[in-house]
Amino acid sequence: ADGATLYTAKLCQTCHGAEGKAPIMPQYPKLNGQNKEYLLAQMKDIKSGARSNGMAAAMKAMVANVSEEEMAAIADYLSQVK
Amino acid sequence: ADGATLYTAKLCQTCHGAEGKAPIMPQYPKLNGQNKEYLLAQMKDIKSGARSNGMAAAMKAMVANVSEEEMAAIADYLSQVK
Structure with a gap:
């Protein structure tokens, strides 16, 4: 899946x-x-x-459901957003 | 001191x-x-x-010489850079 789709599907935008x-x-x-x-x-x-540290506890719960391959796609997508 | 000056004085730009x-x-x-x-x-x-985590060890050595007041000034400055 592409990073933009995953960004939404994995609820990144919630925070x-x-x-x-x-x-x-x-x-x-x-x-x-x-x-x-x-x-x-x-x-x-x-x-x-x-x-x-900090708010990582909230993030940890979200990222538990994201594979490393999906993380890489999300990271690549976000790095290209102006 | 202002954040922009501190950013350079504290060598933030090095990394x-x-x-x-x-x-x-x-x-x-x-x-x-x-x-x-x-x-x-x-x-x-x-x-x-x-x-x-990660490269925080490098950062820890740098920030050892920065007070909380100075950190706040640097953070305020950086947040305003486009």
Whole structure:
């Protein structure tokens, strides 16, 4: 599946807003235009527990249902959003 | 001191590039336009050790020399960079 479809299907927009541009709280990061390697590393680290600070607990529950291949597609998509 | 001056004085650009726009490696995040609350929380969490994943070890050494007041000024500055 493509990253844009997965972004919505995996409910990323629930917290990060449409296209990663409008987080619902300022404690959440904007994602659009971010380096894809960085984005993928954060998703993997939150899933594994290597990153657990701040609001990562909320993210961990969401990313439990996202495979590494899907994470990579989402990261690639977000990195290309202006 | 103002955030833009601190951004350079504290050597943030060494890894994140001018104005936080051009990290030297894709494993580092872009910072321009990011939510200031998120940015401040990450700096504090890396300094305290609450966030230690990925390249945080490199960042921890840098942020050891930055006060919370200075972090807040840097976060405010970066959040306003287009």
